[in-house]
Amino acid sequence: MWIYEKKLQYPVKIKNKDVRMAKWIIEQYGGADGELAAALRYLTQRYTMPTGKSKALLTDIGTEELAHLEIIAAMVYQLMKDATIEEIKEAGLAEYYADHDKALFYVNAAGNPFTVTYIQAKGDPITDLYEDMAAEQKARSTYEWLINLTDDPCVKDPLRFLREREVVHFQRFGEALMDVYEYQNSKKFY
Amino acid sequence: MDRQRCELMRELQEVSFALVELNLFLDNNPTNQQALADYNMFARKYEELKKMYESLYGPLTNFGYAPSKYPWQWVNEPWPWE
Amino acid sequence: MQKRELARAYIPRQPYVRLFPLREALMRGTIFPNLYMPYREKDR
Numbered sequence: 001m002w003i004y005e006k007k008l009q010y011p012v013k014i015k016n017k018d019v020r021m022a023k024w025i026i027e028q029y030g031g032a033d034g035e036l037a038a039a040l041r042y043l044t045q046r047y048t049m050p051t052g053k054s055k056a057l058l059t060d061i062g063t064e065e066l067a068h069l070e071i072i073a074a075m076v077y078q079l080m081k082d083a084t085i086e087e088i089k090e091a092g093l094a095e096y097y098a099d100h101d102k103a104l105f106y107v108n109a110a111g112n113p114f115t116v117t118y119i120q121a122k123g124d125p126i127t128d129l130y131e132d133m134a135a136e137q138k139a140r141s142t143y144e145w146l147i148n149l150t151d152d153p154c155v156k157d158p159l160r161f162l163r164e165r166e167v168v169h170f171q172r173f174g175e176a177l178m179d180v181y182e183y184q185n186s187k188k189f190y
Numbered sequence: 191m192d193r194q195r196c197e198l199m200r201e202l203q204e205v206s207f208a209l210v211e212l213n214l215f216l217d218n219n220p221t222n223q224q225a226l227a228d229y230n231m232f233a234r235k236y237e238e239l240k241k242m243y244e245s246l247y248g249p250l251t252n253f254g255y256a257p258s259k260y261p262w263q264w265v266n267e268p269w270p271w272e
Numbered sequence: 273m274q275k276r277e278l279a280r281a282y283i284p285r286q287p288y289v290r291l292f293p294l295r296e297a298l299m300r301g302t303i304f305p306n307l308y309m310p311y312r313e314k315d316r
Contacts, residue, residue: 164301
């Protein structure tokens with residue numbers, strides 16, 4: 001069961017619109033290594049995790065990723081607010097606008113729609129945890145490229161926050177992997 | 191958003207974040223007593239801050255997790271992305 | 273120390289050593305100094 005708290009995990013207070021940056025940041029909304037992919041991946045893998053600890057961790061990180069999705073949405077929303085049609089055309093976002101106006105939609109920076117082929121739930125918890133660790137690294141790298149694409153501290157700060165979260169999540173999934181290996185080994189002796 | 195509201199919200203975000211971090215750590219380390227003590231301490235602090243914020247600015251949670259004055263405050267603006 | 277096996281990864285367990293002050297923790301993105309690994313743009 002999910003409860004929603006009416007606050008962002010990290011504050012987003014963008015002062016200057018930047019439609020081009022919005023177009024790039026949307027990569028973490030509907031892209032392969034973005035927050036929606038992460039949330040859906042972990043929240044669906046959790047059902048077949050072998051221990052209470054791993055079920056808890058996948059549930060909790062999956063939930064945190066939804067909170068991150070909200071931060072990305074807030075960033076795109078604020079970067080696009082008050083943008084003129086001219087600015088939208090110049091930024092190369094006219095095709096998106098033609099379909100969505102300024103609505104938030106699950107696409108990547110190139111405009112490709114989200115697909116669950118971005119994620120996997122193999123059922124083998126070891127396999128799933130390696131996928132999760134790789135996912136966190138891919139997300140971390142993506143945030144680094146996005147940080148490189150802007151000079152605005154109001155935009156860089158939340159991106160740095162989100163990037164560091166990936167570092168922490170990687171460590172957590174790694175610890176869970178160690179634990180699941182041990183758990184499986186302990187079941188071999190009888 | 192006025193200054194006092196912003197500062198209270200910031201404090202909430204700070205304590206809330208500590209709780210998320212400790213929660214994830216505890217998921218992998220359920221027997222770490224220090225981490226658990228810190229978690230419970232922050233959880234109490236969060237409860238107080240949440241009640242204070244809500245008494246001034248309305249509920250942060252719905253579905254029964256916080257009360258509402260009349261008229262139904264959950265629908266109030268601004269929403270977090272604005 | 274246990275013998276390391278082939279064909280698998282090992283991740284060291286994070287020790288619970290100390291916490292950043294709350295304000296700093298939120299700004300940095302972690303409450304744990306030993307997990308804080310900032311991005312240095314000039315590295316690229």
